Amino acid sequence: MDLKLAGKTALVTGSSSGIGAAIALALAREGVAVVVHGRHRQRAEAVVAAIEGAGGTAALCLGDLAVPGQAEAMVHEARAAFGTIDILVNNVGGSSDVSHPDWFGASLDEWADNYGSNTLAAVRLIKAFVPAMRDKSWGRVIQISSRNAISPHHQFAAYGAAKAALNNLTLSLSKSLEGSGVTANAIMPGLIYTPQLDEWFAMTARQLGSEDPNVGRAHILRNVVKQTVHRTGMPDDIAFVTCMLASPLNDFMTGTIFRVDGGATPTL
Structure with a gap:
């Protein structure tokens, strides 16, 4: 099926490995020009090379999105790559928790670090790229959340809370984009193999x-x-759903949070 993505541009954060790399490769196969982002040049360059080796188009930008100065430089590089970003995939994040025997073991710094890397990083990029999407009446914002957002573990409470915030801002963002042609959705992966x-x-x-x-x-x-x-679960399982959400054919779905977890979440 042709998803009508050819000619679009995308930024996939945290795409130098794992789920992000799979998303970048899948979008590129659909004809999307992809900005690959990471903190480690060699790994990010390998993803760019894989895309270009398969006949796709890719560019590279580096930086830690939890550090304001690096995030600003990365935004500039991403804009410069293709002139515009049509599809923003906020994949960067992950848990900065240490596993604790109980809820009270996590320090306040861990709570702040998780919120910064999972939630505020997404907010920074939404503010940077979504106004231009709205101006041209088309765009896609896709957050990579986690099933921990709705089915949390006590050992990783700060991570689950940060992802819950990501789900919440996805819905509020979709409402703020009413009638704009820009959609906002999120995906909650379960256990994905690495x-x-x-x-x-x-x-x-x-x-x-x-x-x-x-x-x-x-x-x-x-x-x-x-x-x-x-x-x-495999990274390609998340990449498949990301491509579907990014497609111009999918303009009736927004503010939706998808579980892609092998049936692990015991709730509606």
Whole structure:
């Protein structure tokens, strides 16, 4: 199916690896010129090279979006790359928590750091790029949230609260963009595979008396994450939904928060 994305431009934050890289590659395959963003030049350059090697168009910008000066420089670089940004994917973030045995273990600095990297970083870029989208009567804003926003763990309370704020601002943003041609939606991934999970799978398997990491993986999916889909989520699962939300064909959906979690969230 042609998603009618050819000729559009996008900025995908945190796209030097993982979910962000998958989103950048998927949009590029649809004909989108993509600004790849990260904090590590070599990894970001590898994503740009992969896009260009497949015949796509990409540019690079670097910077830590939690640091105002670096964020401003990154905005300038992204604007300079293609002249305009049609699609903003706020993927950067993640947990800066340390795992704690109870809710009260997290310091106030952890709460502030999580809010800064997950919520304020998105607000900065929305303020930077969305007014121009509104002026030309077309644009897409897509936040990458987390199922922790609505089904939080006590060990990572600050992270879940920051993602809940991201969901909330997505809905308020959609209302402020009424009739503008710009939509705002969010995606809540569940457990998405990265190589960092391998040690968790192996350790869980050993606790169960097995040396097979797949035993640990299956136990985690069924008994810890409690998915109803018995496979690990992959970055491409999130990239697929992102492309659908970015499409010009999808102009009747805004202010919506999507769960893409293998059925793990036990709520409506």
